[in-house]
Amino acid sequence: MKNLKKKFRFRIHLKSKHLLVIMTFFCGSTIVATLASGITSAPFQEAAGMIVVPFEKSVTTIGLWLTDVHKSFADKQDLIAENEELHNTVDTLTEQNNILIQNQSELTRLQELYDLDEEYSDYPKVAARIISKDPGNWYDTFMINKGSKDGIRVDNNVIAGKGLVGIVTEVGSNWATVRSIIDDSSNVSAMTVGTDDNCIVEGDLELIDEGKLRFTQLYDKEDKVTAGERIVTSNISEKYVEGLFIGYVSEIQLDTNNLTKSGTLVTPVDFQHLKDVFVITVNKQDSIEEGAE
Amino acid sequence: MKSKIVLFFTIVVCFLMQSTVLHFISIGSITPNLLLILCVSMGLMRGRKSGLWTGFFCGLLVDLFYGSLFGFYALIYMYAGFCSGYAFRIYYDDDIKVPMALVAAADLLYNLAVYGLQFLLRGRLGLTTYFTRIIIPEVVYTVFLTMFVYRVFRYINYHFMSPTRKESESIWVLK
Numbered sequence: 001m002k003n004l005k006k007k008f009r010f011r012i013h014l015k016s017k018h019l020l021v022i023m024t025f026f027c028g029s030t031i032v033a034t035l036a037s038g039i040t041s042a043p044f045q046e047a048a049g050m051i052v053v054p055f056e057k058s059v060t061t062i063g064l065w066l067t068d069v070h071k072s073f074a075d076k077q078d079l080i081a082e083n084e085e086l087h088n089t090v091d092t093l094t095e096q097n098n099i100l101i102q103n104q105s106e107l108t109r110l111q112e113l114y115d116l117d118e119e120y121s122d123y124p125k126v127a128a129r130i131i132s133k134d135p136g137n138w139y140d141t142f143m144i145n146k147g148s149k150d151g152i153r154v155d156n157n158v159i160a161g162k163g164l165v166g167i168v169t170e171v172g173s174n175w176a177t178v179r180s181i182i183d184d185s186s187n188v189s190a191m192t193v194g195t196d197d198n199c200i201v202e203g204d205l206e207l208i209d210e211g212k213l214r215f216t217q218l219y220d221k222e223d224k225v226t227a228g229e230r231i232v233t234s235n236i237s238e239k240y241v242e243g244l245f246i247g248y249v250s251e252i253q254l255d256t257n258n259l260t261k262s263g264t265l266v267t268p269v270d271f272q273h274l275k276d277v278f279v280i281t282v283n284k285q286d287s288i289e290e291g292a293e
Numbered sequence: 294m295k296s297k298i299v300l301f302f303t304i305v306v307c308f309l310m311q312s313t314v315l316h317f318i319s320i321g322s323i324t325p326n327l328l329l330i331l332c333v334s335m336g337l338m339r340g341r342k343s344g345l346w347t348g349f350f351c352g353l354l355v356d357l358f359y360g361s362l363f364g365f366y367a368l369i370y371m372y373a374g375f376c377s378g379y380a381f382r383i384y385y386d387d388d389i390k391v392p393m394a395l396v397a398a399a400d401l402l403y404n405l406a407v408y409g410l411q412f413l414l415r416g417r418l419g420l421t422t423y424f425t426r427i428i429i430p431e432v433v434y435t436v437f438l439t440m441f442v443y444r445v446f447r448y449i450n451y452h453f454m455s456p457t458r459k460e461s462e463s464i465w466v467l468k
Binding site: 016019020023024026027028029030031033034035041044045048049051052055056059060063066067131132133134135136137138139141143169170177184185205206208209272 | 305308309310311312313314315316317321322323324326327328340341342345349354355356357358359361362363364365367368371372375378404407408411412415417419422423426427431
């Protein structure tokens with residue numbers, strides 16, 4: 001008991017600058033520890049997740065509900081004008097639709113001939129909802145409401161409807177954080193669909209506003225890759241399963257080394273208004289190991 | 294003890310708001326930095342040690358869920374809180390201009406630190422782009438938010454927390 005009191009006394013005399021030095025040292029050592037030796041903070045994350053995540057879930061739900069309510073109070077005048085406009089578009093669209101129906105039947109016939117692969121349907125997926133986003137403006141990570149209980153693991157790929165969204169970086173029992181591909185620190189090994197040339201797709205904060213990504217190190221000697229070319233995740237990627245759609249090439253130019261090309265690509269996913277995503281619960285490493293057995 | 298509990302809940306609530314609700318009011322995908330406002334106000338109203346601990350725990354929460362380097366944000370927020378603690382008892386904390394100026398300075402330094410340590414070191418050189426696109430808008434928006442939020446923090450400080458003593462008398466943490 002006396003010892004305890006002594007300890008307490010010692011604390012009383014700790015000056016704020018000494019405290020700062022101690023805490024700086026502590027933070028510095030945790031940074032080094034996570035960088036160098038790969039010590040994970042998983043148990044802390046798990047504990048903090050238990051407290052925070054349920055609240056985040058409910059707050060997000062309330063927030064979404066409020067936006068819905070807000071929307072429902074839209075101006076009457078706006079609605080009347082919009083209604084008129086919509087009537088006109090309905091007329092034009094019905095006409096177009098008739099033509100399209102004809103094309104559709106032709107397309108299905110051709111597709112059967114072509115035997116198109118159904119790109120994503122063969123991977124097992126879990127649907128998840130985004131409950132919170134990175135508090136800063138520098139990175140683009142978000143948290144989803146499913147975790148290891150639903151079979152999500154680190155390095156699972158995340159897609160949304162039309163294309164690749166990101167990769168799971170941390171997992172708790174009922175939450176997981178996802179780093180999106182537009183995040184500045186994200187790198188994805190990719191390839192072009194037409195020519196099977198490999199390249200690296202990087203997120204770039206300077207391009208985020210345009211909804212674009214950067215790709216580099218595309219080796220395309222015969223100039224076959226042009227704007228509009230589809231880019232998917234490559235077969236040599238370690239973490240991304242093959243064939244997930246990333247985007248269309250929008251600009252392409254030759255690098256100064258005269259060997260490789262780089263440029264930008266447009267992603268079909270609307271990252272600003274992303275709400276629901278699908279997590280593919282199979283990792284690339286699993287399929288490699290299965291193949292080895 | 295009561296102050297500690299109140300502060301803990303304030304931090305958690307601010308973190309929750311920052312990562313969920315504040316995205317609804319973001320302009321041009323720029324969200325104001327509520328956690329930084331909290332650190333700076335606590336430093337200003339309660340001294341260096343309080344600012345330091347508030348910053349440390351705010352940063353720790355960010356690190357736990359979103360950080361790639363564990364301890365990085367804790368360090369930056371901690372310094373923000375600590376440095377604003379130097380204004381404690383020098384300026385009156387009932388004037389809104391002091392926290393606004395402090396928040397502007399802290400947010401600028403915070404963003405420059407994130408840029409310098411995480412982007413520049415990876416070879417992203419376009420400081421001007423980042424400056425005009427992210428740093429300046431964030432500073433402006435955060436200062437704007439300070440005008441409203443600071444009053445709330447001040448209310449919490451004077452109604453739910455025990456009054457601060459002199460730094461030399463205080464035990465190491467917030468009281």
